[in-house]
Amino acid sequence: MNSNKPSTIDLVNRNLQKRYRAEKRFQIFGIASIGFGLLCLLVLFTDIVSKGAGAFTSHYIQLTVNLDPDDLDITDITDESQLALADYQGVVRKALRDKFPDVKKRGDRRKLYGLVSNSAGFRLQEILKNDPEKLGEQLTLWVLADDDIDTYAKSKNDAEPFTGRLNDKQIGWVNTLLDSGEMQSRFNRVLFTSGDSREPEMAGIRGALLGSLYTLLVTLVLSFPIGVAAAVYLEEYAPKNKFTDFIEVNINNLAAVPSIIYGLLGLAIFINFFGMPRSIPLVGGLVLTLMTLPTIIISSRAAIKSVPPSIRQAALGLGASKMQVILHHVLPLAMPGMLTGAIIGMAQALGETAPLLMIGMVAFIVDIPQSIMDPATVLPVQIYLWSDSPERAFTERTSGAIMVLLAFLILMNTIAVLLRRRLERRW
Incomplete structure (x- = not known):
């Protein structure tokens, strides 16, 4: 018998120590990655705030x-x-x-x-x-x-x-x-009460803010009902066959399509084919509706799937119809997830620039829009226009507008998180 041969316990302990070291390294790499990301975010925010304050x-x-x-x-x-x-x-x-x-x-x-x-x-x-x-x-x-x-x-x-x-x-x-x-x-005060101007000290973001508001209003009114209806049909009514599988694959693919493609689509259909005016929030809202629909459909389907089957079975057992089960039980329970997806989709739409550039919302517009049919621009496009201006004063105006945009995005995402925590039910 060879006394130098390690025992089974020694081998097990050695392998455990090796695994523990590997796990420790993995944790260190994860913490380092998070720290690096936070450091980059801190540098970005510091740069924006220092220039835009x-x-x-x-x-x-x-x-x-x-x-x-x-x-x-x-x-x-x-x-x-x-x-x-x-x-x-x-x-x-x-x-x-x-x-x-x-x-x-x-x-x-x-x-x-x-x-x-x-x-x-x-x-x-x-x-x-x-x-x-x-x-x-x-x-x-x-x-x-x-x-x-x-x-x-x-x-x-x-x-x-x-x-x-x-x-x-x-x-x-x-x-x-x-x-x-x-x-x-x-x-x-001029920054929040005036529209755009060639003179930096007279330039404001009120026109762009109202343009963003009208555009997001059109987007929300169209995308949320259509997205929820599509999700309900695919989850509750659509038969499982090759056709519905084809639809599901394409919805997932559309969520990854570059946003400028939707701008080209809006330019070809809404402006060139239907002859709608350029640079109005209605067209911008239609384009952003096409862009946000896949996100809302996917999140709404996930929310509907999260509702336990026992809820449906109990309602059906009490004599409720299929529509009553969906309207009275499934949708109310899935609504937190749907609202979260909708708000995240709206936040994504708020920060989009490329599709709106394609439909003419890059125009220099001084007047404050009063409706969805008035020429307007949006906050991201306003930032793009100011960043291209040669005057030194537009640099801080650009960073200031970015701070306002980030504040809106953070607010919308915070609302989404609070809504989900407040309305979500655990099973």
């Missing part, structure tokens, strides 16, 4: 303006044409000259006028339109600064402030206004 604030300049009828060239305040064509910019420029009386040269004055956004004139027009009695009065207003001025003021304390197209005199005027408190950083 400035979009939620903007610098305003205090001006004292005289709404002199002669300066405005208004003789009849009730005449809408005079009110629309009045020289509001001239009044704003005069207020700037009064603030810096030492500026005499024509070129310097042009640079001085560039401190204030063009929106100041529209602000005065809106004031007179809402309250004509203010004509002839002296008002103290806070008006938006130009985007270059705003960018410099935000980076003033950085190691290398962004001067852009500003000269030394403009920088000196800005520093004077900042030191005297006549230029202040305030919450940027």
Whole structure:
């Protein structure tokens, strides 16, 4: 008998230790993978927030303006044409000259006028339109600064402030206004109350937000009932044969089709064949409906399958019809999973850009849409447009819009999780 031969217990212990080491390595690899993913997510969010936080604030300049009828060239305040064509910019420029009386040269004055956004004139027009009695009065207003001025003021304390197209005199005027408190950083309401604009300081996301809302509304109204109906038919009524197997395979395949293909389909059918207008939320909602239907059908079928067969058998045993079993028992119990799938599908649709580019929702649209038939864009497309703009101020607006989009996506996914936990029943 060989005494050097390991015993069976030693072999078993050795194999167990080997397996434990392998499991430990696997756990370490898993934890490292999760940590790496979280680190990448943290870097991404940090980059977006650091670039986009400035979009939620903007610098305003205090001006004292005289709404002199002669300066405005208004003789009849009730005449809408005079009110629309009045020289509001001239009044704003005069207020700037009064603030810096030492500026005499024509070129310097042009640079001085560039401190204030063009929106100041529209602000005065809106004031007179809402309250004509203010004509002839002296008002103290806070008006938006130009985007270059705003960018410099935000980076003033950085190691290398962004001067852009500003000269030394403009920088000196800005520093004077900042030191005297006549230029202040305030919450940027324009970002949430205005539509798109060529001027960064006047650009907002309200039009894109409403366009996204109308588009998602059309998508939800169409995709959820159709998706649930299709799932009910396939699970409860459809016979198991080659035809239904073919349908199921194609539904699963459609869920993996690139989204731009749906855009091409919408362009060919809804716009070219049916002649529907481009760049309206109705067409965008139809395209996104086609894209989200496979996701909703698959999640709804999974939710219906999760309902125990005993529920159906008990209802049938009490004399309920097939439709009554489905409407009164199966659908209410499967609804949490269906709603979760629908919300996830809506979140996916909210972040889509490619299919909407194909149907013309990439157009530059300033007006705020009022219905699903008005030209509009959506938030992801608005981000795409701003990211392609050369002005430095659009960089923070782009990141700010991304933050708003991410907030909506996180909110929708949170609602889906809460709905599932609240309504889900365990068997």
